[in-house]
Amino acid sequence: MAPDSLSEQLVKYLTDVHAMEVQALAQMRKAPDLAGDPDVAAAFEAHRVETERHEALIRERLGAHDAAPSRVEDLLGKLSGKGFLLFAQANPDTPGKLATHAYSYEHMELAAYDLLERVAQRAGDAETAAVAREIRGEEEAMAVRIGGFWDKTVAASLSGRDPGEHIDDYLADAHALETQSAALLDRGPKLADTPSLAQIFENHHAETQRHLELLERRLSERGGSPSRVKDAALKLGGVNWSGFWAANPDTPAKVAMFAYAVEHLEIGAYEQLTRTARLAGDGETAMVADTILPDERAAAEFIFGTFDSVLDASLGEVAQRG
Numbered sequence: 017m018a019p020d021s022l023s024e025q026l027v028k029y030l031t032d033v034h035a036m037e038v039q040a041l042a043q044m045r046k047a048p049d050l051a052g053d054p055d056v057a058a059a060f061e062a063h064r065v066e067t068e069r070h071e072a073l074i075r076e077r078l079g080a081h082d083a084a085p086s087r088v089e090d091l092l093g094k095l096s097g098k099g100f101l102l103f104a105q106a107n108p109d110t111p112g113k114l115a116t117h118a119y120s121y122e123h124m125e126l127a128a129y130d131l132l133e134r135v136a137q138r139a140g141d142a143e144t145a146a147v148a149r150e151i152r153g154e155e156e157a158m159a160v161r162i163g164g165f166w167d168k169t170v171a172a173s174l175s176g177r178d179p180g181e182h183i184d185d186y187l188a189d190a191h192a193l194e195t196q197s198a199a200l201l202d203r204g205p206k207l208a209d210t211p212s213l214a215q216i217f218e219n220h221h222a223e224t225q226r227h228l229e230l231l232e233r234r235l236s237e238r239g240g241s242p243s244r245v246k247d248a249a250l251k252l253g254g255v256n257w258s259g260f261w262a263a264n265p266d267t268p269a270k271v272a273m274f275a276y277a278v279e280h281l282e283i284g285a286y287e288q289l290t291r292t293a294r295l296a297g298d299g300e301t302a303m304v305a306d307t308i309l310p311d312e313r314a315a316a317e318f319i320f321g322t323f324d325s326v327l328d329a330s331l332g333e334v335a336q337r338g
C-alpha cells in the first residue's frame with residue numbers, strides 16, 4: 017500500500033476538528049447557564065451559533081473528500097486523541113473553571129485549525145485551507161473574548177463570598193495543574209520528535225519545577241496543609257481535566273496542540289488567582305501568580321512557533337509508516 021497520502025491525512029485532520037466541534041457544541045449549549053455573568057453568557061451563546069456553523073462547514077469539507085456521514089462515524093470511533101473528548105466533556109463546577117476550560121478549549125481549536133490549514137495547503141486543497149483560516153479566526157476571537165473576562169469570572173465564582181477564603185483552594189488547584197504539566201513535559205521530549213519542540217518542553221519542565229516550589233512555599237506561608245494539595249489533585253481528576261493527560265497523542269502535531277492547550281489552562285488559572293489574591297489583599301500570592309504567568313505565556317507562544325516543523329515530523333512519520 018502506498019504511504020498515507022496527504023489527502024488521507026487531511027481527512028483525519030478534518031475528522032478530528034469535526035469531533036472537536038461536536039463536543040464544543042455540547043459545551044456551548046450548557047455554558048450560558050453556568051457562566052454566572054450576563055456578558056460571559058452572551059459570548060458563549062454567540063459562539064454556540066458560530067460553532068454550529070463550524071460543524072456544518074467541516075462536515076461539508078468531509079463530504080467533499082467522500083467521507084460520508086457513516087464513514088465519519090467510523091472515523092470518530094478510531095479517533096486517536098480520545099483524551100480530547102474526555103477533556104471536552106469536563107464538567108467545570110464554577111464560572112471560573114468554566115472560563116478556564118473554555119479558554120483552553122478555544123486555543124486548542126485555534127491550534128487545530130492552524131494545523132488543518134497547513135495540511136490542506138500541503139495537500140493542495142485551497143477550499144479547505146480557506147475554511148480552516150476562517151474558522152480559526154473565530155476561535156481566536158472567542159479565545160481573546162474569554163481572556164478579557166477574568167474580572168467578571170472571578171466575581172461570578174466568588175458571588176459575594178470572601179476572596180480570602182478561596183486563595184488556598186486556588187493555590188492547591190494551580191499546584192495540581194503544575195504537577196500534571198510536569199508529568200506531561202517529562203514525557204514531552206520523547207513524544208515531540210522535533211528538536212525545537214523537545215527543547216521547549218525541556219526548558220519549560222525546569223520552569224514548571226520552579227513554579228511548583230513557589231506554590232508550595234506560598235501554601236506553607238499561608239499555613240495550608242499538604243492534604244489540601246492532594247485533595248485538589250483528586251478534584252482535578254473529578255472535573256475530568258485529566259482527559260488531557262489520559263490521552264496518548266499519536267503524532268507530534270497533536271502533542272504540540274495538546275501542550276498549547278494545557279498552557280492556556282494554566283494561564284487561565286493564574287489570571288484568576290492573581291485577581292482573587294488582589295481582592296483578598298494578599299499581595300504575596302498575587303506576586304507568585306504574576307511571576308509564573310509570563311513563563312506560561314512564553315511557553316505557549318514557543319510551542320505555537322513550532323507548528324510547521326512539527327507538521328513535517330507528523331506527516332513524514334505517517335508517510336514512512338505507510
Ligand SMILES: [Fe+2]
Pocket residue numbers: 037040066067070071125151155
Ligand atoms: Fe469551532
Ligand SMILES: [Fe+2]
Pocket residue numbers: 040063067121122125154155158
Ligand atoms: Fe470554538
Ligand SMILES: [Fe+2]
Pocket residue numbers: 197220224278279282311312315
Ligand atoms: Fe506551563
